[in-house]
Amino acid sequence: xxxxxxxxxxxxxxxxxxxxxxxxxxxxxxxxxxxxxxxxxxxxxxxxxxxxxxxxxxxxxxxxxxxxxxxxxxxxxxxxxxxxxxxxxxxxxxxxxxxxxxxxxxxxxxxxxxxxxxxxxxxxxxxxxxxxxxxxxxxxxxxxxxxxxxxxxxxxxxxxxxxxxxxxxxxxxxxxxxxxxxxxxxxxxxxxxxxxxxxxxxx
Numbered sequence: 032x033x034x035x036x037x038x039x040x041x042x043x044x045x046x047x048x049x050x051x052x053x054x055x056x057x058x059x060x061x062x063x064x065x066x067x068x069x070x071x072x073x074x075x076x077x078x079x080x081x082x083x084x085x086x087x088x089x090x091x092x093x094x095x096x097x098x099x100x101x102x103x104x105x106x107x108x109x110x111x112x113x114x115x116x117x118x119x120x121x122x123x124x125x126x127x128x129x130x131x132x133x134x135x136x137x138x139x140x141x142x143x144x145x146x147x148x149x150x151x152x153x154x155x156x157x158x159x160x161x162x163x164x165x166x167x168x169x170x171x172x173x174x175x176x177x178x179x180x181x182x183x184x185x186x187x188x189x190x191x192x193x194x195x196x197x198x199x200x201x202x203x204x205x206x207x208x209x210x211x212x213x214x215x216x217x218x219x220x221x222x223x224x225x226x227x228x229x230x231x232x233x234x
Contacts, residue, residue, distance in 0.1 A: 114143055121208055125223075131230075160176060
């Protein structure tokens with residue numbers, strides 16, 4: 032079930048469970064799910080020959096990739112636990128540093144913490160998101176800015192938008208930290224140590 036009319040799940044290679052690419056559409060609306068299945072499998076009409084009355088797409092996932100994904104469902108709780116521990120380690124390391132903020136967890140909810148991101152207030156900390164990102168890069172550690180808002184993407188530059196400044200602020204000062212479940216505790220401690228050194232240098 033979903034908390035909306037439809038739910039969309041990504042199984043890209045960087046997700047908690049993956050089929051290497053692709054995703055899943057979920058809904059309680061059987062009629063529309065059947066229509067989505069029809070469109071995603073080339074919209075082929077029920078005929079002994081290839082006949083198409085609608086424009087269709089080749090969006091189906093292969094049985095092999097689906098099998099890989101189903102196999103990973105058996106360890107989903109374990110993966111989420113690993114992701115939450117990664118978040119907790121970052122949070123404990125930076126929770127008392129003024130100007131560093133993490134996304135809060137709402138009451139009566141439990142996030143999967145797929146990706147730990149942090150907001151760095153440049154006025155309070157004396158350093159920018161880029162100062163930290165570039166220093167990590169010098170040590171061959173990849174981190175990335177938060178996602179660029181859609182209205183700032185060149186392809187949508189002439190599109191209508193409704194803004195309050197939050198998305199631009201998060202993009203400017205937000206950083207996605209290394210969050211791979213393959214990281215060791217020592218790997219994460221190294222990331223934390225580098226970031227702390229940058230923060231100290233900014234004071």
